[in-house]
Amino acid sequence: MDRYKTILLFGAPGSGKGTQGKIIGTIPGFTHSSTGDIFRSLDLASPVGRKFQEFAGRGQLVPDEFTIDLWKQYVKGLEYINQFHPETEFLVLDGLPRSLTQQKLLDDVLDVRGIIYLRATKQKMIERLRRRALKENRIDDASDEVISRRMDVFEKETRPVLDQYPPEIVHRIDATMSQIRILNQIIDVLVPLKETLDGESGVEKLRPL
Numbered sequence: 703m704d705r706y707k708t709i710l711l712f713g714a715p716g717s718g719k720g721t722q723g724k725i726i727g728t729i730p731g732f733t734h735s736s737t738g739d740i741f742r743s744l745d746l747a748s749p750v751g752r753k754f755q756e757f758a759g760r761g762q763l764v765p766d767e768f769t770i771d772l773w774k775q776y777v778k779g780l781e782y783i784n785q786f787h788p789e790t791e792f793l794v795l796d797g798l799p800r801s802l803t804q805q806k807l808l809d810d811v812l813d814v815r816g817i818i819y820l821r822a823t824k825q826k827m828i829e830r831l832r833r834r835a836l837k838e839n840r841i842d843d844a845s846d847e848v849i850s851r852r853m854d855v856f857e858k859e860t861r862p863v864l865d866q867y868p869p870e871i872v873h874r875i876d877a878t879m880s881q882i883r884i885l886n887q888i889i890d891v892l893v894p895l896k897e898t899l900d901g902e903s904g905v906e907k908l909r910p911l
């Protein structure tokens with residue numbers, strides 16, 4: 703199987719990956735996939751749903767193999783129902799890979815072409831998570847203790863993932879700017895990547911008027 707051409711949205715909890723990922727996913731040729739959203743869509747009374755609750759409620763990562771298996775099934779599902787076309791489209795991953803083990807498990811599945819790294823101070827991200835807790839009622843933002851554990855998990859388990867990729871594909875973006883400016887900078891990164899992919903997959907370019 704050809705590897706999925708992929709853009710990673712990288713950043714600590716509260717950096718705005720989900721907000722931007724959802725917007726990018728509406729652009730033709732980009733399919734957004736968030737592991738957090740996949741987990742939250744599970745029936746919480748089912749064994750898989752309970753497993754998610756158990757770990758996320760403590761601010762921990764859900765076990766690696768379980769996460770990867772579930773995600774693979776999800777993406778295959780998108781292919782079967784014709785919502786994702788790997789030959790011509792990018793997969794935009796939000797929240798994956800989140801550990802070195804996940805990165806290794808995905809090595810022969812993903813062809814990572816670009817990484818968007820959304821950065822802000824820890825204090826700023828904690829403020830956002832507190833606000834989100836009030837609005838979205840998320841179990842993983844419920845207390846300062848859980849929020850702080852999630853920040854530690856990002857530093858210790860997730861951040862090292864970045865060093866596994868060539869530095870020239872990593873694009874650092876200031877996540878404290880306005881949402882539209884962040885989007886603008888992300889688009890600047892995506893345009894050449896998408897045009898290269900179009901060239902490879904033989905998608906006919908529209909002739910200029």
Ligand code: ADP
Pocket residue numbers: 714715716719737738739741757758759761762763764765766769796797798799800804842852
């Ligand atoms: P945030 O970016 O704010 O942490 P997410 O929606 O990405 O929010 O994740 C919520 C929770 O779902 C995480 O704290 C974790 O428990 C679980 N989770 C999401 N993605 C992964 C992953 N790739 N591996 C393990 N657990 C994950």
